[in-house]
Each structure stands twice: as C-alpha cells, then as structure tokens.
Amino acid sequence: MEPKIKETAWNPELESQMLEQWERLHLHDFVPEEKNFVIDTPPPYPSGRPWHIGAAAHYSQIDMIARTARMAGNNVYFPVGIDRNGLPVEIYTEKKHNIRMQETERSKFLELCKSSLDDLEAEMIQIMKSLGLSANFAQYYRTDSEEYRILTQATFIELWKKGIIYKATRPNNYDWVSGTTIADAEIQYQDIPTKLVYMKFKVKDTGKTIIIASTRPELLCACQTVIVNPEDQRYKDVIGKKIIVPVVNREVTIREHHSAQMEFGSGAVMVCSYGDQNDVALFREMKLEEIVAIGTNGLMTEAAGKYAGMKVKAARTQIIEDLKTADLIEKIEDITHRTPISERSKIPIEIIPMEEYYVRQIESVEKIRNLAQKITFHPEMHRQILMNWLDSITIDWPISRRRFYGTEIPIWYCKNCSEPHVPEPGRYYKPWKDSAPFAKCTKCSSKDFVGETRTFDTWMDSSVSPLFISKFQSDPEFFRKTYPATLRPQAKDIVRTWLYYTILRCEQLTGRVPWSEAWIMGYGLDEKGMKMSKSKGNVVDPLPVIQKFGADTFRFWSASEINHGYDFRCSEQKIETTKKFLSKLWNVSRFISSYPVIKDANPTETDRWILSELDNLIKECRNGYSDYNFFVPAIAVREFTWNVFAAHYIEMVKARAYGDGFTESEKNAAIYTLHKVLSTILLLLAPITPFITDFMWQTLYSKETIHKQRHPEPQGAEDMSRFTKEIEEFNSRVWNEKKSKGLSLKDAISIEIPEYLKPFAKDLISMHRIST
Template sequence: MGKFKPALTSKRWKPSSEEELIDIWLKEKTYAFNPDSGRIIYSVDTPPPYLSGHVHLGQMLHYTQIDMIARYRRMQGLEVNFPLGVDRNGLPVEIRVEKEFGMSMQTTPREEFIAKCKEQLDKYQIEVTDAFKRFGVGYNTYDPDGSYQTDSPRYRALTQATFIDLWNRGLIYTDYRPNNWCFECGTTIADAEVEYAERDSTLNYLYFEVEGLKPLEIATTRPELLCACGAVFVHPEDKRYRKYVGKKAKVPLFDFEVPIIESPTAQMDFGTGALMVCSYGDMADVMAFRDFALKPIAAVSPDGTMTEAAGKYAGMPVAEARKQIIHDLKEKGLLVKQEPTVQRVPLCWRSDTPIEFIAMDEFYLKQTDFVDDLRKIASETPFYPPHHRQILLDWIDRVSVDWPISRRRFYGTEIPIWYCNACGEAVVPEPGELRYYQPWREDPPFDKCPKCGASEGFRGEERTFDTWMDSSISALYVTGYLRNPELFEKAFGNVIRPQGKDIVRTWLYYSLLRVYQLLKQPAFKEVWVPGLVVDENGVKMSKSRGNSPPPGPFIEKYGADAMRLFGVLEAGLGSDIRFSEERLAGVARFMTKLWNIARFVSMFPIPEPIDFKDLTAVDQWILAEANQMVETILPECEMLDFHKPVIEVRRFTWSFFADHVLEMLKGRCFNSDGQFSEVEQRSGWFVLHEVLRIILRALAPITPFITDKIYRELYNDGGIHREPYPSVNESWASEMTAHTELLLQVNRAFWKYKREASISLRQGLPEAYVPKQLEPWSKDLQAMHGIETIHFGTPKKKSGLVQLSLEESTESVFVSPPETGDDA
C-alpha cells in the first residue's frame, strides 16, 4: 500500500551481506576489551587452535559456540576479555616441515628449521584467522598486537618464568626412566599424549625350555623383545603351571635363563596363559620390572633399531628384527604356531605412529603430590554440562607418574637452563624478570656458577618443553599474569574455560595443575565442555579421518548465521552435533523468515515509547507473551546452553509472532478503512517494534549478523551487540495469556474452514460466534478474519450456521457462510 513502505528494501537476507558487517565491526571495534570500563571483567580462555593445517568445519562450529557465550556475557553487561590466540608450538608443524620439505631436524641447522616452521605457521594462521572472522567470532581484536601466539617471545617468556618459579620451589627434577617414546617425533611424550588403536597382529607361540620339565609354551606378539626378557609370569591360580613356578626358563635363541614367577597380571585365557615379561614392552612390563626388581635390558634404541643387547639383530629396525627372529625360531623348531590377533597398540597422538618405552634422561614436573588438591578443585568448579566433570575426575584418578616435560625437538619453548662447564650444575636465571631465553644460542644472564663459583662458561640446554607447558598457562597469559599486575588483579578468578572433551586430560588437567602449583587457586570460575562435531555417520570429525569438509562452500551458500544456528539447534550442550547439509538448509530458512518479519514490521513508523498501561488490551497481551518467552529462556542461557532457548525463540517468532500476531495486527496497523482509532493504531506499531527488538536481542549472540543488520537499519546505528540481553519485565502481565492457546485454535479453525470451503482468505464472513473468553480480542479478530458481526458464546439458533470444532477444546466456533455464487 502506498502509505507504508518497508524500510528494509531487500526481499531476502543475503549471506553475502555478512561480509560488510565484518568490516563494520572491525572498524567500529565493536568487541574491543576495555579493562578500565569499571565493569566486571569476564575472561574467556579460548582454546588457541593448533596450526597444523587447513581449518575444518567441526573446529569452526566449536568456536562459534564459544563465541555465543562471549556475546551473551557482553550483552549481560560484563566486560568481556576474549582474545584471539593461536597455538604454534610443538610437533605437528615440525613433522610437516620434515615431510613436505624433506628437511630432517637432525641434519638441518636449528635456525633454518625454525624459520621454515614459522613460515608454514604464518600461512596457516592467516587461513584460520580469516575463517574465525568469517564465522563472526567476536574476538576483542584481530589486530596481531592484541592477539597472542604461544611461540611469541612474550608468551614463551611467561612459560619460562613459571618454570623458573617451579624449579626454585623444587617441583622439577630429572630422572632416567622408561617413557613413551615416539620414533617419528624423536622425543619422549607424556601419558596424556598417548592414544590407543586396534591393529592386526600375529601371536607367536614359542618354546621356552625348562630343566626337567616339558618346554613351556609362551605366546607373544613381540618376539623381537626376547633379548630383553626378564621373567615369565603365570597366574597363581593356573594349575597347568604350578610345578613350573620358581624354576628357570631358557629364553630361545638367546639362551639365558629367567625366573618363572606367579603374578595375577598373567591372563589365564590369553595365549597359553604364560606370559613373557620384557623390559619396556609396555607400561605393565615397566611396572612388573619395578615390582620384582628385575634388571632392565634396553632392546630398542631411540632411533628405532635394535641395541647391542639384541646380539646378531643389533642395528636392525624393529620390524625387520621381528621378521628375522621369527624366521630363525622357525628354523630351530622353537616356533610352535602362529595365529592372527588384534592388539591394542599405543600411538603418539600427534604423529599417529606406535610408541615404545625407552629410558631417557628427562625433566619431570611433580604432579602425583597434587592429585588430591586437583580432585577437590575438579569437584568444586562448575561444569557445563555437569556430567562432563567425570572425564576429568577419571583422568585425575589415573595419574600415577610425574609429568615428563622435556622434549627433544626444536620448535618449542626452550628450557631455560645452562650447565656449568666446571661442575656441571644446572643453573636457571634469576626469577622475576619476564624475559625469553634461548640457551642453545645465547650466553646465560650470569657468568658465575652459584655452586662452584667458577667462571668457566656454560653449556646451554638444547631441549624444549612439552607444548602443554605453554598452553597450560593460557588462562594466566590472557589475564596478564606477571605482565600486567593491575589487569591480573581484576581479571583472574573470573575466567571461563571452554574446550572440547577430547583435551580434558591434557589441556584442562594441566591448566588446573599449573595454576594451582603457581597460585594455590583454581584456574577457572567455570568450565564448559560441549559435545563433539560428528559427521553424517556419527563419527568424530577430524582432520586425520578426512571426514571434515572445508567450511567455505557452506558459508557461501548458507551464511555464517545459518551455520551457527544449525550448531545450536542440532543438539543440547554436551551432546554430539551431527552435521548434515540437508538440515543446515532447513535452518537457513529461518534467516529468510526473520528478515521478512523485520521487513514487514519496518513498514510502520516507530512511535514514541508508550506506557504499558496505555496500550490496547491485545497489545498488553502480546508483550506479556514476549515476557513469558524471555522468562523461559533465561535459566537455560545461564547454564550456557542455548539449544532450548533458541528453539523457544524460534517458536515464539515464527509460530506465534509471525503467524498470529502479525496477521492479527495487520488490519489495525494499516487501518486502511479507518476502523481503528489513531491511538489503537500507534499502540500496534509500538508493540510490533518492541517485540521485534526483543527477538533480535535474544538471538544476537547466536546469529550476530542478521540481527545486527536489522538493528542498525531500524533502531540503532551502533548496532545490537552492546545492547542489553532481554530481561523479564515484571509489570508486563496480562490475564489474557490464559486464553492464548484457545485463540490460536480459533484462528486455525477459521483458516481451515475457509480453505475447506474454498473461500478466499480475504473473503469476509457475515457473522461468527467465538468462545466468550476471547471477547477482549473482539475488534482485532473481526479485522483478522473479516467478520462483519461478531458474537461471543454459543448461538441460540444454530440453523444456517456452520459449527467448527476446535482441536483441544470443548468450545466451538460458529460461522455463517458468505453468499455463495459469484462473490464480489
């Protein structure tokens, strides 16, 4: 109609318009962090993504969910500290460089190798940063100065400073002991970095000769470790071997004798029930050697070949030695039989290759002394969802050895230690200074050995830290620990840790440990652990599985808002999110709907605010309904779970506001035949805008683009993201809400009647009777359905009237049909 033109001109929301908003946000610094605002600081300790390759969809959905929390908290009036961080330390990039460029770490000069790693990381960093931007992740800034990188001198200085602190408190020590060793990475790794997978293997049955008895049959998957055999175990209740216990068994091929010992760790039903125990075969072997004080023999060397102990097999790679030994056993008739079996093998989670136990000198950080304290912290810190706390508790209960923190790699934070050339004493720099040390290339910041007093120079430590030593203090870094005491004072203690459940035993556990050791305080105010993003088949999306598509094409087609909304709509917090393009497309339709609702509302002027009591009864009822919607969603939002809130907002927006309220107020807001007073008309205008504003703000954290766009066009040039989140308004109440459901049913009855009677929706009805509870809607109902004369209650004479029954009510609606034939 000529008089009312929509302020939003485009008929449809275009995902491409999201990009303009990204520029506006950057320009206006919409999400900037101002520690001096006087508001309470709320810090998000986001997982700094590890840069090892291209971004993937699962990863991005995960970050958008974290972003929703930050946005929600900001709208609640908190000063949100949400820095962009990236993790760049560690193995994956090194391995990639070695593979892709054929640069071996052992033969390439350290500087050169590091430079190549940096170059690769920079490339990936741009990609990941762009993706975050495109998905609308509202970090405080995308300026490199405002973000952090775990390999920056500033970050590494903090890692080193905290290490020096722990060193001086005596929490660090060195020891020579078997550890998980990854040949691919050439370094020791921690238990937390070991994963297990099932692999096909062969179980070999061998003869161990025993004096005076029949040879003992023993099954093993690792015959190459024969030379390291320290004992044979049989189960105490195993009758078959009772007479062997206490005797000596002769190790085939190597001809030395080992004791036969009773141990419940031998499984009677596996293999022959008799088990050979080799030094460093697996963790159980390591324990067994310790328990029985057996002398360990290292069979495998750190480069993956057999040691001298293997005799004629020395120098062979493990796999080749195994083949050769099996061959020799066969020849000598010592191999009874072979059968296929499935074995759980430990793998390095970074390189996915099998690990071995190898003894090396490494630095350890004490952790076993802290498990009780950590268990307490884990029990007291709020978890969202609460049941994910169990993952952490289970891990804490399993911690039994200290944390090996040194790594024989280049691309990591250097261990800040120098060794005195005179006495060999390990010396760390003075505490207190936030400075980045590189002992492999720098002189120490001291020239006298504190122990022997000599000034004969120092040798710098060459090893680096486990990368978790860096990332486990991210919460301290982002709150300014040691760097900005004023900020730290205000910010620490109100930090949320959002993260995936796959890194609970590493990142979360280590963070709690480190912060507790340094400050004797819990690291986090709250911990938020969502489900995994899985593919159509329910399998975890990961780069290595190749089941995680690049997000680009989906963004282009559906937009970031749709993808964000999809992630929330698909599952409650803690449940896995199953990706499906079909369903994403369905979700995207809500964007169009919301846009068109706003477009319709934008036809009407925005009147001066009107007091609630001066609105029409129907308009009061609409606000009361909106109020109830807000009341429903807030408790769930507080649980940091937007799944149900967003379903509720969508229901309210689409099935109530659009389908019923807009249809009902159309007549009054246009008022083209002047049936309504100007006061009534303005009341309608006001309510439409008021409700739209509530809907937009409720959705702003979820779909930041479309809501901001509409808000800027209609209400506020500054956008929506600094506006308050909707809250409950006690005075917005109406008794009419008791009859809402009845009203909706009456509307449906009219629509259904017209459809079934093939009457146009615009066609009027001469007369209608509706339930008397709906009397307050009288005028708007007339306008909505074109009822010339409306009555309330049941008609006395029903002749000439059509009765329309309602779905969930005993009440009925009666209408008199319009004149049939050729209607005007």
C-alpha cells in the same frame, strides 16, 4: 507506508559493513575494571589447512559466550591468541619443503616453520573475523612470541627453584616418528588387528614346557622373568625354577605375581622391557635390570641379536617364522588389541628409557581433585572426564622434548662436572645458541658451559594461558583484576591435557584455581557421524561456507544444531536449511518496519496474549544463556518467531495495524506490540546472530549498536499461554475449512468462534473474514 528496511532480503555482504563499524567504534576493546568477565580463549593451532567446520562452530559459540556476558552487564575481556609451538608445524614444514628436521640447520628450520605458520595464521585470523568474533584482534597473542616464551621459561625457573621440577632417566612413551618423548595425555588408544602368539618356553631340567601368549614376540630378547598368579595351581611346582626364553636361549626365573591373569592365554606372562606400562611397573617393583630392545630410531637394537637394525614389525614377522621353524609355536590367534597410539603421528608408541625433565604431579592429584570441585562445568557431565584422568595418573609429567620449534628449556650444564644451571627469569633464553649467562660453575668454578638443546612439551606453554592473558609477573594491577579468569571454553578431547595441565601449573604457581567455570564442547562430526580428520578426507573447510551463506547463517546453524556438550554432525545442506529462518526473520522485520515505532499503548487481549508468550520466551532464553547452552534460545526463538508470532499473531493483527475497522487506540496497540515483540526477538538473538540483529536494530530502534544493550527481562505479564493451543487449533481449522470449500484465505466464511476465544473475536473475525 514504505518499509524502513529497503532491502528485500538479507545480504551476507552487509556483514563486512557491520564488521568495519564495530572496529571503527572499538566496540570490543578492553579496559580492566574491579570486576571483569575473563575468557581464557583456546588459542587455535594453524597446522596445514587451518581449522575445519566443527572448530569454527566451536569458536562461534565462544563468541556467543562473550556477547551473552556483555548483555548481562559484564565488562568482558575476550583475548584471542594463536598456538604456534610444537610438533604439527614441524611435520607440516618437513612435508612442505621435503626436508627432515634433524638433517636441517636449526636456525634455518625454525625460520621455515615461522614462515609456514605466518601464512596459515593469516587465514585462521580471517576465518575468526569473518565469523564475527568480538575479540580485540589488534592485540592477539602468539605462543611462540618472545613475550610468551619469557613467561613459560620464567614459570619453569620458579618451579625448578621450588623443587617441583627434576631430571630422571625413566621408561617413557616414545614417538619414534617425531623423535621425542610424549606424555600419557598425548596418547590415544585404538583397537588394532594383531596376532596373539602362543610360544613354547621350556623349564630347565624338568622336561616341562610352558605356553606363553604374547602379541610382542619381538621383545623376547628383553624378557627378564616369567610370572604366574600365586593362585594358579598349574604352576605351583615350577615357581623359582629357571625357564629358557626361546630364540635367545637365555635363562630367567619363574616368579609369582598377582598381576598375572589366569584366564588370559596360558596364565603365564613374560615380563619384558618394555611391552606396556604394566611391564614398567613390574620392572620397578621386582628391581629387574632393563634391556633396551628398541632404539629411538624405531629399530631393534644390538640386544636383539640377529634382528638388530630391523623395524619392529619386520622383526616380529621374522621371529614368528623362526619360532615356527624351531617348532616353538603351539598356535597363533588373530585378535584385536587395544594399542597405545601417538596423538600426533598416529603410530604405536614404544616405551624406551630416556633422560627427561619432569613436573611433579602425582603428589598433587588429590589437591587438583578438590580444586576441580570448585569449578562449575558446563555441562556437568564432562567433569567426569577430568576425574577419570586424575584416577589414571601413575607417573610424573615428562616435559622435555627432542624437537626444535618450541620454547627452549633454559638450562646450561657445566662442561666439567655437568652441574645444571638455571638463569634468572625475565629474558628469553636460547641455550642451544646463546652463551651461558653465568661467570662460573657454582659447583666446580669452571667457566665452560654447554646449553640444553631440548624444548618444552607444548602444554608447558598452553597451560599458562590464563597467566599470560592476565599479565602475570609483568603487570600486578592488571593481574589482580583479571585473575583468576571467569571461564575456560574448550573441546572435550583436551580436558586431560589443556584443562588438567592448566589447573596443575596455575595451582603450583599461584595457589589458586585458574577459572571458576569450564565450558566443554563435543566433537564436530561429518554427515555420517565420523570424526573429521584430514587423513580421512572428510574435513569441511568453513571459509567457503561462511562466504556462501554468511556468518549469521553459520552461527545460527551452530547454535540450533548443537545441544551443548554433545557431538554434532556438520553438513552444508543443514547450514543452507538454516538460512530459511533468517529469511523469515528478515521478511517479518521488513513488514513491521513499515509501521512507526510507538512507545506506549493500551494492549488488547490479543496483544496481551502474545506479550505473555514473549515473557515465557524471555525466561526460556535466559535459562539457556545462563548455562551458555545456545541450543535452548536458538530453538525457542525460531519456534516462537516462525510458528507463533508470524503464523498467528501477525496474521491476527494485520488489519488492525492497517486501521481497517479498528479504533486508533486499537491500531496503535497492534503496532506497539509488533515492535515490542520484534525488538525483543532481536535482543534475544543478538549473541547468536550479531550481524543481522545489529543491522535491524540500528535501522529501526536506535543509532547505538545492539551490542551495547542489555538482555531483555520478563515484564511480569499475566500468563495467557493456556490460549495458545486453542488459537492455533482454531486458525488451522478455519484455514482447512476454506481449503476444503475451494476458498482462498481472503474469502469470507461463516464459522462459529468458540466461547473461550471470544476475547480475541474481533481480531479473528478480521483475520479470517468471518461472517456473523
């Protein structure tokens, strides 16, 4: 008989036909019901060449979640958006047009940013569609749209009125390259080689010299005290005395403090504004007067005296030389220092006093900790990332940024008395260019206002994504049905930012946790196990790989390579190897398509054995899918299809399916079982490889797409897995025996069938041409 599947091999070009069919059927449109499965999908950020292969793998698995939920009978809401706010596009635009943001007219710079994003976004959407993401792309959102920014501003206004947002001047993490304050969550730490300088401080009127070790001698001008541990007997006689800061020759007092580590350096520590967060805490506790040594331009200020105007590194080098000349250095050690780095610009941050807006978070830490216990984490181990972050929070969240491309802070100030005025929500406000929507100042009645020029931290936008997709404040009925969302899928590196800030903000605005589940993925690494980055040049562009091997090959590689929650290595070679399984599946399906589908039959022992193994496969796959761990079903289906179904069962029943020496009933049983197993494999693989499974399903089993079917369920077959190893070992023994005798697999052989395999004897005799 001619196979129904005409093509001799799976052609990835068929994937575009399936995409067109799904769009034509509006297969992934969403109409809310009383109960819905809502995915708070991460909006990817187009910056430079969008995405790398690890991110594409991440999103393909998010789509597997959506498809899994549909096959479980859920009404799935799978929105998709593009995150277009923040620093990366500004940096990209500056490089692309060879301009500087602060030196460019704001409206013009914003237009250049938007144009850059449009080009990059188009390619990102193309990649997502090519991957087969089952989202409704006709309605994808942008975080820089007027609609989205209206919501961000409205939530700010609401929290302002509640007193949760306030303005204060405090020491802040400052990225002088990007020219803005950043939150603790935007800091990474790197071990950087540096010098630990042991400097000589003279105690006034005693002739005594104290050695103080520091990695930042450029901050000598900002030193306001020297501390020693109260238990340190070496310094008992100098507590309260004056000590002379070298180079600047200023006197400060020696004080006791438990934070001084006796084992580090000499045990004496200079406290400067601001070398690190410990300095910040000490200045607050001791009520010290800060000295700003480093400006927002990254240069030393006038407080640095003759070093004013120098870059920090240059000032450090020069001060070390001057200390040497004055014989004020005992020694210098080369060490590795854990240094705070800006996540965006990759340069060391400085701590500089800045006036910023803050969201209160310290008082919410325990509440967030309790809410987090209500969220199911997949995998559970990544809950600890959030808990560790909550333990580290010591200050409120600074949310104002001195950048252009972001949602504007909706505040105007009275020109006369500086009173801040916040408008009513519901419009998109641009205070830097719009007239104030107030007739007069509520404090002094002045009619003149000046608008705020700063924008929000981009996480102020991103953190309301579950509110935006559920139409918070714009469609109460839609919101009631879709909030809280079901699931937040995301990478582990933004647990401390996106996941945490979303819980914080949504609780402040709704009193509820934003979703019931969080699905956390690991990093995509290169072939050598290094994290991919553009600066390292080890990023693999996913689009050419998808075009070369097809989306299903890429997706199956993603599922079979990544044990959920762990980092994974990416290589084109591994993806190409994955294609072999889909080729095997295609060949098996094409063979079975030669036989008509039989709705019912009386299975033989051989058929009952493979149906028993199929039941076990279904159970294993369902366990993996229930935890959104696609590694489990991918590996299980591949192992079963290749090494059990194709290698043994199909070979055992080929002759029976042909009707060669068997009854009609036995023949029909083989054909029924072949189709039963294949159709189940297709259903089990549908969330992972949606294209090839739907093509085969519609060719062989139904005019309706496979993506409207339900997950297969175990049929309650008797467990016959005890025979699997015996069957495999017997078949291998026969094949090896033939090989050792120089026989082909089609040649007859005389060999005894073990007693325990007698129920399968008729198929085994036919398969191996065993003479009796």
